[in-house]
Amino acid sequence: MSGIAASHLSMCYRVPVREASLRGALGSLWHRRYRQIQAVNDISFSIESGELVGFIGPNGAGKTTTLKMLSGILHPAAGTVSVHGFTPWKREGAFLRSIALIRGSQPLGGPTELTVLDSLRFQQTIYEVSATDFRKNLADLTELLDLEQLLSRQVRALSLGERMRCGLALSLLYRxxxxxxxxxxxxxxxxxxxxxxxxxxxxxxxxxxxxLLTSHYMVDVETLCNRIILIDRGRIQYDGGLSELSARLAPAKLLRLSFSDSHKIDWDEYGELIEVGENSAVLSVRRELVPTMTARLLSELAVTDLAVEEPPLEQVIGQVYQEGGL
Incomplete structure (x- = not known):
């Protein structure tokens, strides 16, 4: 079952333009001109229930606009969306109680004289969380976010990090x-x-x-996601596994090795030297040659440790941006 299904989704913005001068500013009061910005351009994808997917792209690629359409904040110019059977922009109560849009490190807001527990109970009332579910969900979130010592404290007495943790609990209290x-x-x-x-x-x-997770920190994506959707200039450029993307775009892997014998080595025999230390080196070796070169290194050098790695995700993604697609 698809948790999220987007079909031919598009969104454009109408923005005013004027000349960069006083005359242009005055003229725009009577004769305003506009231009269209295509933020999202005919994208389609589906995400299964329970799946955690990275949604990445450069600034202005259309990530946040897509999330706003999926969460019902924006109505698309074209296309359809289903989120667990709901049409987001209808903003039905059952739909709003089934999603959470968390933008940035969202700290706990509201009246600062309230305690954290007061704020959570207010959220319970808004989202109609039963007493049983409230106790269970609060216990889970308290354990996961280490909130035990914070619940009785006033919001104004919390540090930024503590407010961030409590803000997450507030956003997820209704599960x-x-x-x-x-x-x-x-x-x-x-x-x-x-x-x-x-x-x-x-x-x-x-x-x-x-x-659906967006992040400019590729470590977030590598740590949490097996699948990524890559968007650039409002269009989806890639949808699939991280390892498949690296294999498709990066012709080489990295061989990171340590050795005990520090005599002069002709690294050109084994691959492209990326960096070298007194007893360590990193080589770039074409994928099809990795088994052969790994065997040679182990047999010909006094290797104490050897690891085969994919190139950094930032490098692979950067290549997509530079080339304008796959």
Missing amino acids: PRVLFLDEPTLGLDVSAVNLIRRFIASYCRRTGATV
Whole structure:
């Protein structure tokens, strides 16, 4: 069953334009001109229930516009969408209680004199969460986000990181079946980023939620997602597995090795040298030659450790952007 199905989805914006001068500014008061920006251009994809998919692309590619259409904030110019059987822009109550759109590191808002638990109980009332479900969901979120010591504290007394964790709990208290996560680790420090990644993975395992994740941090995508949808200039350029994308675009793999014998080595015999240290090196070797070269390195050098890696995802994705597609 498809949790999310988008068919021939398009969205364009009508924006005013004027000359960069006082005369142009005054003229635009009487004769305003507009131009059309095609933010999303005839895209189609489906995501199975319980699947966690990375939705990536450069700034202005159409990611956030797509999420807004899927969550019902925007009505598309063309195309259809089904999210667990609902048409998003009808904004039915049952639909709104089944999704969460989380943009950035969304801190807990509302009156700051309230305690965290007060805020969560207010959310319970808005989303009509039963007392039984509230207790269960709160217990799960408290464990996953380490909130035990925060529930009785006033919102104004929380640090930014603590407010971020409580904001996540607020967004997920009613246990939505679909999560649209738009840059959830943006601007966070390393410890907070790691917490959010672990939380997303754990939440999905526990609830079976369908997740569409956008992020400019490729580590987020590599850590959490097996499948990515790559959008650029409003069009989908790739939809498939991470490993398949690397195999398709990167003709070489990286061989990272350590060795005990530091005598001079002619690395050109084995591949392209990327970096070298006193007892370590990284080589770029064509995919079809990796088995042969790995065997040679192990037999001809005093290798103490050897790892075969895919090239960095940023490098692969950057190639797609530069070439304008696959």
